Every structure is written in C-alpha cells, then in structure tokens.
Amino acid sequence: MIGVLSALLLSSWLTQRLWVMWETIENLPTADKIAVLLGVLLGLALAYMVLLMPLMLLRGRLPTTPMFALAIAITSIIVYFSVHTLMKVRDAMSASFIQQLAQIFQPAVIEEAPKDRKPIYARDKVLDTNILIDGRLADIVRTGFIEGRLVIPSFVLHELRMIADSEDELRRARGRRGLAILEALQNMDNAIVEIVDTFSPDVEAAPDTDMKLIRFAKERKAAIITNDNNLQKIAEVQGIPVLSVNELATALKPVVLPGEELTVVIQRPGKEPGQGVGYLDDGTMVVVEQGRPHIGHEVKIKVTSVLQSPVGKMIFGDFKGIVRRNVIKVEGGDLFDDDFGSPRRR
Template sequence: MRCVAWASLITKIVLIGVCSVGGYLIAGQIERLAAYRWAPWVGVGVGFCFAFFAIWLVKTVRRLPIKVLVGGTLGLVIGLLIVKLLSFAFIGIENATIRVASSVVLVCIFGYVGMVVGSIKIEELGWPSWQLFQRSVGRGVSLKILDTSAIIDGRIIDILQAGFLEGTLVIPEFVLQELQHIADSPDPSRKLRGRRGLDMLKRLQEEELAEIRIERHHFPHLNEVDAKLAALAVRLNASIVTNDYNLSKVAEVQGIKVLNINRLASALRPVVLPGEVLRLQILKEGKEEGQGIAYLEDGTMVVVENAAKLLGQEVEASVTSILQTTGGRMIFTTLKPSESGRRH
C-alpha cells in the first residue's frame, strides 16, 4: 500500500519536473521571446500548470464510468468531423486571422456539444454488450461494496447462499483497517464485533460464494469511512451493501444505489393481520403496567396486554394493531379469553 503511494507521488514529481523543464526549453527557443530573460521562466510556469492540469484530469477521469468516457469520446470525434466538413466553407476567405478564428470557435462549440451529448445519449443505445463490457473491466452495476456493518452482521453470507446477490463483492482496504481497529479495541463488546467481522470475511473467501476483490484506493482528503465509501462507489460506479441507516441516506442523495440488509429483512417479514392468533412465549415485562413482551422468529417485538404475570409461559394472543416505526415493526396483541384465566 505504501509502495503504491510512493510510486504515485514519484511519478507526479517526475511529470511536473519534465513539463517544467520542457516549458523552460521551449520558451527559450521561441524567436520572439528569446530576447527576454524572463521568457524561459514563464515557460516553466506554463509547463508547471500543464502538469497539474494533467494530474487533475486523471483524477476526474478515474471517477467516470467507462460508458461515459466512451460516449464522450465518440461525441467529440463526431463533433470534430463536422467541423472538418464545415471548414471547407472557409477556404475562400483570404484573411487568415478570420479563417483560423472561425475554425477555433467551431472546434470549441462542436467539440463541447459532441462530448456532452455523446456522454449522455450513450445510455440510450442499450447495446447488449455493455453489460459484458462492464464486467470485463470490473466497473459497473455488478460491483457491490461491503461496509463494516454489513460484514459484521454476517447475513450477507445467507443472502449469497440463497442466490439473491450476484456480482463481485468489493472490500475496501480502509474497511479492513477499521475492522482490525475494532478487533483491537479494549472494549470487550467492540472487540467481539471486530473479530466476528474478520471471521465473516474469512468465510466469504473460503466458501467462494462470490468473487471477492480487495480495493486499495486512497482518499487522503477524506477522514470519515462513510465519505470514503461514497467516493469509492462513485469512482467504481458500484452499489453499497450496508446496515447503516445514515450511510444509506447520504449515499442515496448522491445517486448511489444502496442495498440495505435491514430493509431486505423487513420486506421479507411474514405478514401479520389484525385478528390473527399468534402463539408466543412471554420473555419479559413491558413498559406499561401488565404488559408482557414476546418476539417473533424474525425479531419483531410483540406487546401482549395483561401478560406480565405469565413470564416464561407460552400463550395464544390475538393481534389488535400493528405499528411501523423507524426502528422496526411492533405488534400489539391481547390474550385470548382462555389464556386470561391462567393468570389466576
């Protein structure tokens, strides 16, 4: 990881040096500027700016999906071809300044329009080969980035085994570092969660339920793991698999597709209707007087009225209402008449 960072830094330094020296030499060879002592140093500044522009351009291009790059390039080429055809209309103009200026203006207009329109309209082609092409380059909708909460949760393995998730699972290196940090925590509960996450990763690799890829992208300007996950998803044009409600909302605002495991589990919960009779085991007392608390197999909390004195017993209760909250679903029930007599 450090070797890659150092290699990238050295490459950038070499690029800046070459461009600066090249600007110095080129400016010194221009006849109109040769008489001025400051001219070569202006060339150094221009070369320096070109080097930074190239570095910025590479960072920008890396974040773009491959289809946008291909569409923009095709649009640019078509725009320049149109300019080439229109340039024949300026052949008869004797004034070279007008001819050159007209050509430059046309190149800027049609090049820009072609690049923008091409990058947008390429989606409408709907070529069957796009999906295959995306997989071959490893960038597309088939990439799923796992965050720390999804790995620790462990249900991702059950989802893969059931065949409801496909594609390449991407494990960012900064997520691995966060898991290791949690596993080394002095807090016993955090340490347990961190070790569970590392065990889940080991199972994912051993059981080969999906292709696992470790991604080593660097985001030195970002400190929060959630921000890095969103930036990586944009760069790879990938989805995020998570249990984090806040991360889901932030990612959706940025146009990133989110696969929330809790939302999936909630959608798969069995439908319970008012009047239905449930067989439950009262596990603890509720907040209100006389209430007993039980749970369905999927973890849904059930409030049973007048069941506080039946702790540890199995009862039959009739559903009266269902409440959907931000934390999940709550079911309110009352004891059947035959069960009410058991309190005494």
C-alpha cells in the first residue's frame, strides 16, 4: 500500500515537473529550442558511449532494475550538463550554426509597415493635346516605362476633337490620329486612363488651354507629359514636373564618338563646298566632307566631331568609301536648310 501511494505521488510530481519543463521550452526562442535539442542529442550520445562498456561488463552480475535505474540517472545527468553547457556557449559561437538552423525552422514573419508611414504611389501624368497627336506616347506606355494614371482633362479632349473636325485636311488627320492614340491607350492592359471633366474655379478661369493644364496639374500634384517646349518651360517655372518625349528621344539616341565609322545615305548638298548631308535612322543630321559628289549613295564615313545644341545633334565626318550606289533618287538643287537657325546663303 505504501509503495502504491509512493508511486502515485512520485508519478504526479514527475508529471508536473515534465509539464512545467515543456511549457518552459515552448516559451523559449527558436535558437534556444534548437540549442536544447542539440544538447539532448549530444547528451544521449555521450551517455551511450560512457555507459556502453560498464553495462556490458555488469550485465548478469547485477539485477536488471537497479542497473536500469542507474543508467537512467547517469543519462539524465549527462543530458542536463550537455544542455546547460550548450546554452552557455551558444551566445559566444561565431557564425552560429544554431542561429542558422533557427532561420531555417522559424516560420516566416511578414513585417507590417509602420502606421505612420505613408504608402508610396506613382505620380499621376497629365497629357496635353500635342503629346496625343505626336503618337509616340502609346509605344512608350506599352513598354511599361510610365507608371501611374494617365489623366486627360476634358478641355484637352475637346481641343483634340476640334482639331479632328477641322476643315484643313492636315489638321483633321492630326486630330484623328490623336483620338486613335487615346483609344489605344484606353485599350492597353498596363495603362490606367482617366478623363476628368470637373475642375476648380481657378482652372476654369485660366485664359487658355495651356494655363488650364498647368493649374490643373499643380492642384492634382501631377506631372505633365508633353513635347511642347513652351508649355514645358512655363510648367517648370511653376515647379511642376514635366516629362518631355523629345528629351527622352534625344537621350535614347546612340552615342557617337569621334573616330567611329558610320554608314549613311547622302541625300543633298551641304552648306559648304564639297559637303553632303544625310540622316541617321533617328533623324540626326550627318554632314560629310567630300560627300557632295556621292549624293544618292550609301557611304561609309569616319566621325570627326559631334556638335550638340538645344534643338538637336549634328555629326561631322570624312568620306571613306561607297557602300551602295543609287540608293535614293535625288533631284538637283541646293536643298540644304540650316537646322540651327542660321539664314540660308543665297
């Protein structure tokens, strides 16, 4: 009877201690849990090596129960000291293996953004009439380089429709191309197009479309996409960001350095005697010394200098040889126009 009561009391105490130990382990950080696990495994391995030989020698000489109890006691002591030792040296381990294991077994935690941090959105882009008529914007948007909503005020759309209904055939074609570009933008999956028809009294009171556009963009804290140099200058003076398609096109032109060789078709005579003029695919003017006799031919040139100006770039080069003859048919006459503003010589 006493043995039964002792066993019950001992088992109750042991169960309680095991439960407390389990809860303590559950509350440990992941790295500490791994340290405990490695300590237990290390302790069991050491206990096996320590007790293997003595147990084999004492086998059959001692009763099984005392020998088993002794083995459990020694194993528990070794395991305890292994865990204790590993927990002590864990913080001193450089490039901790335990920490690396903790990162593997620890569940991924998604950090929430601080409540006071404002989400960052792409700035809205306000389009003017010229950029819709230009037509290049659709290709740029299709590539995904422009983010944010494309905002079109109703007064821009009204101006575009007026151009499309013009009696002048050229203006009518330009207006219809602008409407076609607008429709293409609306059908793109990666573009968000918004047409706005409600404006503040300050925007409504503006004297012309450009001023309305500037005031509207300023109120909306948006950028303006345009290829109108005058609109760009006025907007930049008022602190409104401007994305110029013309500047983008200039920036994307290939860089040409003196000494490089190019091929170009000479299309007309140059300003100076003996010069010929051609154009690269991007519209860059190329002036070729001794190129006048080879008008209409595709020739190879060696670049001597590059002249950059606010309205474009000119490349100067020396004639090296003919690549193909009679590529284009050119009529006679000095058709050279000075693209840099100098008067033509008569």
